[in-house]
Amino acid sequence: MTQTALTESSAVSSFVEAYPAAVAALIRLDIDFCGQGDRPLNSLCAELGLDAAATMRELTSGDEAGEGTENDWHALSNTGMVDYLVATHHRHLKRELPRLQGIMDAVAHALAAGHPDVRELDLVFSGLHKEINEHLYKEEEILFPAIRTVDSGRVPPMRAPLLVMLEEHYHASEALRRMRRLTAGYAPPPDASRHHRALLKGLEALEYDLRLHIHKENNVLFPRIFSAVERIEAGTPPPYRPQNSPADSSAGSP
Ligand SMILES: [Fe+2]
Ligand SMILES: [Fe+2]
Numbered sequence: 001m002t003q004t005a006l007t008e009s010s011a012v013s014s015f016v017e018a019y020p021a022a023v024a025a026l027i028r029l030d031i032d033f034c035g036q037g038d039r040p041l042n043s044l045c046a047e048l049g050l051d052a053a054a055t056m057r058e059l060t061s062g063d064e065a066g067e068g069t070e071n072d073w074h075a076l077s078n079t080g081m082v083d084y085l086v087a088t089h090h091r092h093l094k095r096e097l098p099r100l101q102g103i104m105d106a107v108a109h110a111l112a113a114g115h116p117d118v119r120e121l122d123l124v125f126s127g128l129h130k131e132i133n134e135h136l137y138k139e140e141e142i143l144f145p146a147i148r149t150v151d152s153g154r155v156p157p158m159r160a161p162l163l164v165m166l167e168e169h170y171h172a173s174e175a176l177r178r179m180r181r182l183t184a185g186y187a188p189p190p191d192a193s194r195h196h197r198a199l200l201k202g203l204e205a206l207e208y209d210l211r212l213h214i215h216k217e218n219n220v221l222f223p224r225i226f227s228a229v230e231r232i233e234a235g236t237p238p239p240y241r242p243q244n245s246p247a248d249s250s251a252g253s254p
Contacts, residue, residue: 006018006056006060007056008040008041008042008045008052008053008056009040009041009042009043010040010041011037011038011039011040011041012026012031012032012033012036012037012039012040012041012044013033013037013038013215013219015033015041015059015060016033016037016212016215016219017065017073018060018064018065019059019060019061019062019063019064019065020062020063020065021061021062021063022059022060022062023208023211023212024208025058025059026059027180027207027208027211028185029048029050029055029058030048030177030180031044031045031048031050031055032044032173033211033215033219034169034173034211034214034215034218034219035169035170035173035214035218037215037218037219038219041055041056041059073216073220073221074220077151078147078148078150078151078221078224078225078228079147079148079151081216081220081221081224082144082147082148082221085139085144085213085216085217085221086140086144089209089210089212089213089216090136090139090140092209093132093136093209093210093213094136096202096205096206096209097129097132097133097206099202100125100129100199100202100203100206101125101126101129103195103198103199103202104121104122104125104126104199105122106195107122107193107195107196107199108121108122110193110195111196117182117183120178120182121179121182121183124175124178124179124182125175125179125203127175128172128175128176128179131168131171131172131175132172132210135165135168135172138161138164138165138168139165142161143158143161143162143165146158146161147221147225150225150228150229150232153232154232155229155232155233158225158229159226159229162222162225162226165217165222166218166222169214169217169218172210172214173211173214176207176210176211179203179207180207183200183203186200186201186203186204187200188200
């Protein structure tokens with residue numbers, strides 16, 4: 001993927017796409033690349049008390065994204081992007097959330113009586129699980145079918161559902177932040193059981209995948225849809241490739 005040179009004032013979301021390893025660092029540093037992805041890195045660093053130059057060095061220390069890699073979501077049409085999200089991130093959540101709920105229930109049953117942090121973790125995770133199930137249903141049954149019609153030049157009424165999804169992404173991000181704080185960054189206590197360790201490892205992986213998922217919707221797909229709708233309403237055809245373009249063939253690959 002061709003990258004323009006990044007600077008400390010580049011949008012924080014652009015680091016995610018240029019340097020895949022930056023995602024883990026952004027999560028660890030609590031830099032909100034999902035909800036505030038269009039803000040300059042140095043501005044977010046200033047608010048968090050982080051040194052922008054050092055942070056930039058850390059974010060760009062890994063390998064750059066290569067041509068045609070999984071990060072090249074911009075190559076997909078709107079329909080291709082939606083199909084990709086359902087086949088990868090949505091499928092992953094539908095498999096992982098019930099699995100983690102089972103482990104969470106077992107850990108909470110064993111530990112919650114003497115561990116208020118575990119009890120709170122159980123409440124936050126169970127709430128997130130329920131909200132994500134409802135969120136995925138709304139995207140797959142309401143928003144994504146409407147987005148598919150944008151490629152054919154129609155303007156479905158989707159501003160309200162887009163805004164609802166953005167609000168739900170914010171709530172999911174806050175739940176992830178609370179879980180990370182409750183578990184001290186998913187660090188297992190020395191006496192943690194096998195189940196407890198598996199839970200923390202699974203929750204950390206869930207956060208990584210869900211933040212990347214929200215980033216792709218908030219910072220790539222939704223802005224594209226907002227501007228496409230504006231262009232169609234203004235009478236200008238959307239400048240996207242037709243469906244079934246060669247790039248769509250990658251939809252669904254992990
Ligand atoms: Fe989604
Ligand atoms: Fe979403």
